[in-house]
Amino acid sequence: MSRSGIRFDHVSVAYGGxxxxxxxxLTVEPGEVMALLGPSGSGKTTALRAVAGFVRPASGRVFIGDRDVTALPPHQRGIGMVVQQYALFPHLRVEDNVAFGLKAQKAPKSEIPGRVAEALEMTGMAAYAERYPRELSGGQQQRVAIARALAIRPNVLLLDEPLSALDAQLRSGMLAELARLHRELPDVSILYVTHDQVEALTLADRIAVMDKARLQDCGTPQELYRRPRTEFTASFVGNANLLPVTVGSGTVSFAGTQLKVPTAEAVPGATATLCVRPHLVGLGDGPNALRGRIAEVQWRGATHRLYVDVDGHRLKADLRELRETPSLGDEVTVHFAPEDGVLLAAGVNDG
Known part of the structure; x- marks a missing residue:
């Protein structure tokens, strides 16, 4: 299997104007898992369908490896694809479903049984070869769909919301399976469309954040989570407190309180947004202390989520092992470390 990536060259798609x-x-490097993350209508599935050949760009070009595939039909692109609803043929046994793509590509008949067995073994479905889709669970059906995509030995694998129809427990197991498959197929480039931040953070080498038909941000999961560049990225990749502040020299002003945060790239006197992740907010005295009242308390098993009203702004704090849970209306102090604050957008230079 040769290595090839995906490249979008200023690709636009329009429907009826x-x-x-x-x-x-955007470039997906050979062997890379790139997640397209964004809300419904953000353009992420359209981008995937442009690679698959199901939509034709109004402008721009799509490359797989060095080959311009913009005008090629789907069956000539050498890709595997897995969609949300599995799309298995109900009248065919598992082994015949997996063989379908090979037969469509006119693979030598002598090779098909071995390729089918290989794909089923890789996805843990070898024991179910003679069953029909109706005899399988949702997770098993999705494994068969993945096996069918892998049987053609694609250089590029497209996954369109592949886990969204599964319950939480099955989704967690399939995430682990997809991660294992990626380790076993290091030459396959994967474009993974999802609106689920956990899936993107778990699987992707890089995440492309989409909104309103445009690419908003792109980076490793760690970069986007720890140092987001925009309010949209901060709020969509993990939870975030987004606080309006005025920039000073080494400090920012919020709700009449001076807070120490990194301001090296900020313009003194400008307005900006301060991002602080809820799990980095502590309860009690500490650096960057803020006084407020408890507006809501949510028990989430391993953590308590506190909503603290600070001068009309609701601050989120995720806390573990609280010995005593505050009550609604209690006055409390919360704090966060200076290095855990990130200034965003307005008043911050992009370059």
Whole structure:
């Protein structure tokens, strides 16, 4: 299996004058897992379908490896694809479903049984080869769909919301299986469409954040989580407290309180947004202390989520092992370390 990646060269897609993908420039490196993360209508599925050949760009080009595939039909692109609803043929046994793509590609008949067995073994479904889809669970059906995509030995694998129809426990197990498959197939480039931040953070080497038909941000999961560049990225990749502040020299002003945060790239006197992740907010005295009242308490098993009203702004704090849970209306102090604050957007230079 040769290595090849995906490249979007200023790709736009429009339906009836409505632009659904606007000037996408993005490269998926050979062997990389790239997650397209965004809300419904953000353009992420359209981007995937442009690679698959199911939509034709209004402008721009799509490359798989060094080959311009913009005008090629789907069956000539050498890709595997897995969709949300599995799309298995109910009248065919598992082994015949997996063999379907090989037969469509006119693979030598002598090779098909071995390729089918290999794909089923890889996905843990070898013992179910003679069953029909109706005799399988949702997770098992999704494994068969993945096996069918892998049987053709694609250089590029497209996954469109592949786990969204599964319950939480099955989804967690399938995430682990997909991670294992990626380790076993290091030459396959994977484009993974999802609106679920946990899936993107768990699987992806890099995440492309989409919104309103455009690419908003792109980076490793750690980069986007720890140092987001925009309010949208901060709120969509993990939970975030987004506080309006005025920039000073080494400090920012919020609700009449001076807070120490890194301001090296900020313009003194400018307005900006301060991002602080809820799990980095502590209860009690400490650096960057803020006084407020408990507006809501949510028990989440391993943590308590506190909502603290600070001068009309609701601050979230995720805390473990609280010996005594505050009550609604209690006055409390919360704090966070200076290095855990990140200034975003307004008043911050992008370059």
């Amino acid at each position: 409505n632009t659904v993908l606007d000037g996408l420039d």
